[in-house]
Amino acid sequence: MTTKTPPLSETDRPLRADARRNHERILESARVVFAQAGPDAQIDDVARHAGVGVGTVYRHFPTKEALLAELVRQKFRLFADRARDALAKDGEPFALIEGLIRRNAATAASDAGIQYALASAGEQAWTQAQAEQDELLAVTAELIERARRAGTIRPDVEATDIGMLMCGLCSTMGARPDFDWRRHLDLVIDVLRAG
Amino acid sequence: MTTKTPPLSETDRPLRADARRNHERILESARVVFAQAGPDAQIDDVARHAGVGVGTVYRHFPTKEALLAELVRQKFRLFADRARDALAKDGEPFALIEGLIRRNAATAASDAGIQYALASAGEQAWTQAQAEQDELLAVTAELIERARRAGTIRPDVEATDIGMLMCGLCSTMGARPDFDWRRHLDLVIDVLRAG
DNA sequence: CACTATAGTGAACTATGATTCCGCTTGTCA
DNA sequence: TGACAAGCGGAATCATAGTTCACTATAGTG
Structure with missing residues (x-):
């Protein structure tokens, strides 16, 4: 989760130092708070956790949805980064994909509450991350292509x-913590494997 | 969706005719309204659709959650009924399971909004349907056993x-209508098939 | 037919939580 | 170091639904 957030675009003036610091801090707190409290998390909680006033969050x-959307964007960016890494490595292509998926699932599981929060937030949060999503899909397609050639x-x-x-896996994680997501993951990987 | 609702338990006095009629009507309206509007559906909408006052719904x-929970219970009962039917039939056991799953998925897809609404409602709605869920699992286990013997x-x-x-499939249906749930379903079925 | 317990009605009440707003603080820059 | 634009704080505001309740209507019964 080290992907840098680009400075608040708009007229793109450089943020004041404290503002940049707070921006980061708020995002980090949002991650923690939503992961823990899921859909019940309130903006006030995020603000408190970040040690800033609500106004600053706003x-x-x-x-709230924009905040959630940024979290999603970051996650997609992280996944895309990892996928690019995998693309750079060499090794058995399917194994690379499997490793990637397992790692991403583990990440998602560690903050399943975010997935859960997202479910309540409505689909706009997803569509706002369209670009990042497409990017991830593109890189994934390359990995698949390679594995396909390897058969x-x-x-x-x-x-x-x-x-x-993965969407199914992750939303199930959020909504039904009683299910064994590792087993679910194993099944998903098996369906992707040749044969 | 023809499973009968048992009369309001408690001291179990027989409901007045109009009350029974309204109970049914409310449930039916809830199905329609939640399926259409998902998490945005309000109790007032259900009441209006059913042609009764909010007070009557209450x-x-x-x-609201209790209403959603009853919808879930009914759906599980329906699925369990279908599973029992399958158990009674004879034919290739895996094919029976596949047919069942496909049919259930289609049902779920026809009111994906309910799944979506559920996601926002919190997990209690699920736990309130625990008994029905267990029943479904039990019957499913029998079907699986049979298919396992058939290899x-x-x-x-x-x-x-x-x-x-299926939980993954259904929540994805609700949250991401842009995905092709039929394809998702095909993949799920493939992973279940003996490989 | 009364009579009454059961059920229905919907305006009003509330709780919750997102969002605003304005006076105060603090980086930044000359 | 002073000026001031950029940023911050957080009490107050507002909107949205879920829920209640005082009153009215009506099945069911003798």
């Missing part, structure tokens, strides 16, 4: 299939 | 695996 993110992945798998399956 | 269901199902599949996968 200066940086116009709505180690189920030949008809598309990048969106993986997205869909 | 006479029958103490909270046509992936040998290590448990009933909860199917529940988990």
